[in-house]
Amino acid sequence: MEEQRQGGAADSVGRGRSEGLPPLPDWLWWPVNAAQLMVTLAWSAAGICLALLVRLLTGSDRIPLRMAAWMWSPVLLRGAGARLEVSGLDNVDFSRPCMLVANHQSMIEVCALFSAVPVPLRFMLKDSLGRIPFLGAYTRAMGMILLRRGNPSEVARQLERAADLLRDGHTLAAFPEGTRSRDGSVGPFKGGAFRAAIRAGVPVVPVAIDGSGKVMPPGGFAIRPGRIHLAFGSPIATENLGVGDRHVLARRARAAVNEMKRRLD
Numbered sequence: 001m002e003e004q005r006q007g008g009a010a011d012s013v014g015r016g017r018s019e020g021l022p023p024l025p026d027w028l029w030w031p032v033n034a035a036q037l038m039v040t041l042a043w044s045a046a047g048i049c050l051a052l053l054v055r056l057l058t059g060s061d062r063i064p065l066r067m068a069a070w071m072w073s074p075v076l077l078r079g080a081g082a083r084l085e086v087s088g089l090d091n092v093d094f095s096r097p098c099m100l101v102a103n104h105q106s107m108i109e110v111c112a113l114f115s116a117v118p119v120p121l122r123f124m125l126k127d128s129l130g131r132i133p134f135l136g137a138y139t140r141a142m143g144m145i146l147l148r149r150g151n152p153s154e155v156a157r158q159l160e161r162a163a164d165l166l167r168d169g170h171t172l173a174a175f176p177e178g179t180r181s182r183d184g185s186v187g188p189f190k191g192g193a194f195r196a197a198i199r200a201g202v203p204v205v206p207v208a209i210d211g212s213g214k215v216m217p218p219g220g221f222a223i224r225p226g227r228i229h230l231a232f233g234s235p236i237a238t239e240n241l242g243v244g245d246r247h248v249l250a251r252r253a254r255a256a257v258n259e260m261k262r263r264l265d
Helices: 007-015 026-057 062-079 108-116 125-133 135-143 154-166 192-200 243-262
Strands: 084-088 099-102 121-126 143-145 171-174 204-210 227-234
Touching: 026 062, 026 135, 062 084, 062 121, 062 192, 084 108, 099 108, 099 154, 099 192, 099 243, 108 121, 108 227, 121 125, 121 192, 125 135, 125 143, 143 154, 154 171, 154 192, 171 192, 192 204, 192 243, 204 243, 227 243
Parallel strands: 084 227, 099 171, 099 204, 121 143, 121 171
Antiparallel strands: 204 227
């Protein structure tokens, strides 16, 4: 696929680019990563406070959500030495709601998706993230979907809220593996995000992500410069599907992600 360079998405992606950090000896990476962590925490706290203030003053979450693409994500991507490449954006009509489903290797993928998607974006996240200071207040104020494992009734309620957001014209993103892959393979997709998409009657868009696990591996903050590539696939329609078809839909989306990821490798 050709890399997209049009409209608002091109601007967002461009601001996330970086030529990368120069090579460093191994012994210097610890202090560099420590400094990067401090900058990440400080910038995130400041960005969240500003977003919450704008949310309070405007009564809308549209601008605060876009601030993540305009301000927060580009700084963190550039600070990590990450070069963001995006392909397939023209496959998706972002004037209509959809459910983005992506493979998951690293938390830096949240920055990459915020930067690449040209509309306000909400995520389906683990409930534990909602208990982190600053971040928890942000996720709740921005209407993120927080899923509490082991509580089926609460999960069902949140999935219905996700379907309501989709019906209202919003775009959601989910990592349906439910955990970060440590070896780059794509695990089975759970059915929750697909249930919400079917309930709302909106398409599912498979997104393949490559390189994020090398820039920021799971289980720590060992940042290394590198390329992160996002490939957006063709939307998968959900019309005429019932909730019972969610696992078939999940397998179809996973196959599409695997195929795109194979082409990126």
